[in-house]
Amino acid sequence: xxxxxxxxxxxxxxxxxxxxxxxxxxxxxxxxxxxxxxxxxxxxxxxxxxxxxxxxxxxxxxxxxxxxxxxxxxxxxxxxxxxxxxxxxxxxxxxxxxxxxxxxxxxxxxxxxxxxxxxxxxxxxxxxxxxxxxxxxxxxxxxxxxxxxxxxxxxxxxxxxxxxxxxxxxxxxxxxxxxxxxxxxxxxxxxxxxxxxxxxxxxxxxxxxxxxxxxxxxxxxxxxxxxxxxxxxxxxxxxxxxxxxxxxxxxxxxxxxxxxxxxxxxxxxxxxxxxxxxxxxxxxxxxxxxxxxxxxxxxxxxxxxxxxxxxxxxxxxxxxxxxxxxxxxxxxxxxxxxxxxxx
Amino acid sequence: xxxxxxxxxxxxxxxxxxxxxxxxxxxxxxxxxxxxxxxxxxxxxxxxxxxxxxxxxxxxxxxxxxxxxxxxxxxxxxxxxxxxxxxxxxxxxxxxxxxxxxxxxxxxxxxxxxxxxxxxxxxxxxxxxxxxxxxxxxxxxxxxxxxxxxxxxxxxxxxxxxxxxxxxxxxxxxxxxxxxxxxxxxxxxxxxxxxxxxxxxxxxxxxxxxxxxxxxxxxxxxxxxxxxxxxxxxxxxxxxxxxxxxxxxxxxxxxxxxxxxxxxxxxxxxxxxxxxxxxxxxxxxxxxxxxxxxxxxxx
Numbered sequence: 001x002x003x004x005x006x007x008x009x010x011x012x013x014x015x016x017x018x019x020x021x022x023x024x025x026x027x028x029x030x031x032x033x034x035x036x037x038x039x040x041x042x043x044x045x046x047x048x049x050x051x052x053x054x055x056x057x058x059x060x061x062x063x064x065x066x067x068x069x070x071x072x073x074x075x076x077x078x079x080x081x082x083x084x085x086x087x088x089x090x091x092x093x094x095x096x097x098x099x100x101x102x103x104x105x106x107x108x109x110x111x112x113x114x115x116x117x118x119x120x121x122x123x124x125x126x127x128x129x130x131x132x133x134x135x136x137x138x139x140x141x142x143x144x145x146x147x148x149x150x151x152x153x154x155x156x157x158x159x160x161x162x163x164x165x166x167x168x169x170x171x172x173x174x175x176x177x178x179x180x181x182x183x184x185x186x187x188x189x190x191x192x193x194x195x196x197x198x199x200x201x202x203x204x205x206x207x208x209x210x211x212x213x214x215x216x217x218x219x220x221x222x223x224x225x226x227x228x229x230x231x232x233x234x235x236x237x238x239x240x241x242x243x244x245x246x247x248x249x250x251x252x253x254x255x256x257x258x259x260x261x262x263x264x265x266x267x268x269x270x271x272x273x274x275x276x277x278x279x280x281x282x283x284x285x286x287x288x289x290x291x292x293x294x295x296x297x298x299x300x301x302x303x304x305x306x307x308x309x310x311x312x313x314x315x316x317x318x319x320x321x322x323x324x325x326x327x328x329x330x331x332x333x334x335x336x337x338x339x340x341x342x343x
Numbered sequence: 344x345x346x347x348x349x350x351x352x353x354x355x356x357x358x359x360x361x362x363x364x365x366x367x368x369x370x371x372x373x374x375x376x377x378x379x380x381x382x383x384x385x386x387x388x389x390x391x392x393x394x395x396x397x398x399x400x401x402x403x404x405x406x407x408x409x410x411x412x413x414x415x416x417x418x419x420x421x422x423x424x425x426x427x428x429x430x431x432x433x434x435x436x437x438x439x440x441x442x443x444x445x446x447x448x449x450x451x452x453x454x455x456x457x458x459x460x461x462x463x464x465x466x467x468x469x470x471x472x473x474x475x476x477x478x479x480x481x482x483x484x485x486x487x488x489x490x491x492x493x494x495x496x497x498x499x500x501x502x503x504x505x506x507x508x509x510x511x512x513x514x515x516x517x518x519x520x521x522x523x524x525x526x527x528x529x530x531x532x533x534x535x536x537x538x539x540x541x542x543x544x545x546x547x548x549x550x551x552x553x554x555x556x557x558x559x560x561x562x563x564x565x566x567x568x569x570x571x572x573x574x575x576x577x578x579x580x581x582x583x584x585x586x587x588x589x590x591x592x593x594x595x596x597x598x599x600x601x602x603x604x605x606x607x608x609x610x611x612x613x614x615x616x617x618x619x620x621x622x623x624x625x626x627x628x629x630x631x632x633x634x635x636x637x638x639x640x641x642x
Contacts, residue, residue, distance in 0.1 A: 037557045182571075186520060
């Protein structure tokens, strides 16, 4: 899984320059995202001499489009960082943010809220709040089940996650089967994933929590590098492997919980973007983790832009775009790597 | 007797004595079903208007009215009828809505000798065609024509009253998060036009498209009919609800946002005149009268 490039010594300068390039890319994505949409409103209206925005332009740009673009960036970054650390933790290239089963718990929470007609309760926050509660509940449950003899073993974690996800899917199908038609509508589209336009306060909350968790994970970058030598190797290098595993499990799951409870299941971001970045930048997590946040953010902003404008004034679920672009690209990458390795 | 029941009585009851009881002359068995299972609310109302409820022996899960048949044995959802239960009831006809999901079950029932009448009641024309089909199959053709005539007369009267009025831009919301609205080709679109409105969801769109919030804000609807919520405790009436977040919208500014029980608008059938009149009240209350709270709430 770790890249085929020879490990070149990583300098602070390289981290800074790569981060700068990716930050520039993200900035470009944000500008593009804010510039286009189903509405005609454009940021150019706000530039002096741009004609001045009408009240509607103001609402479209500042209350609908901009919050959505920013949220897409946060969630794209969160999902990609979660995918990156899970791939490192489990040393499994198929790991993605949903592999540990937390998304299943979040989906159950959200779907239950919708099935009981709570879509508008708590000022519209009932669905994300219950989804987050479901995610935390499943996190604790899975952690307990997957801890054997005080240790998290990779195989048990993977199997527990897979089983819990299957169980959640069955439970959701059950709820769907007995839900009313209007609730079914809400449930289906919730599960498809969409990025809402949050009010500034909600946006700030998501941003702060995401930033804190991502920062905590970036600080463990050296431990992930050590883990790529295997658990025994990492232990010999003085890494407290069990602690790293526990923290990664919890923090990565938190990022996933935030993303799923806010936006439903958006696939492929957390699977494909880490692989692409690892192929391009090499396996060093001190570089990879900041890059994952910036790159994932830019990717989801652009994917959501496509979802918003491709069939405007209708919209596509953003997960459709990430999968349609991400799927083939991932296969292409996989074929290329297999060729390189002479397999 | 509720307003709706009264209306059905006007539409159907006047002729019920004459035509469509079970005691008609002999007919070929296939065209003369005596034991009907009805799966869809709109189809049940049509049977009522034809005076054929006494032949109904079972209902689909969504059929809660008319009361006379609501307590009959249930045979599953309209898109997933239980073949076994339909056969258990000794049914010779299944009156339902067209459904791809139910097509295999319909085929099996037909093969077993149950006549399946899968009606398309999703448009105005579909309603009239369905009435004609039911009239023919049940041997109530004269009555079906009479019901159709009354519906057309009422619709013409509303249209005549609305056509001189300045059309208002109307948005009808049928699903929230993401927003789904009534678009071109839906019966609601036709209803808006008849009632003196202009649907803001126009152009190359599906009948019930998912519409971007940006596009809705820029279309500046003057009337918003929000039929997306169907929770039991939703307050109906003239109230901005979640739309108050967008004070720049003419509909919000001028207090023309209405929360309406979906049932009142989204199930077309013989209640089309009633629905169209309600739509006219929502769009031009100054001409058609302020909609009464009871008209907007669950029936």
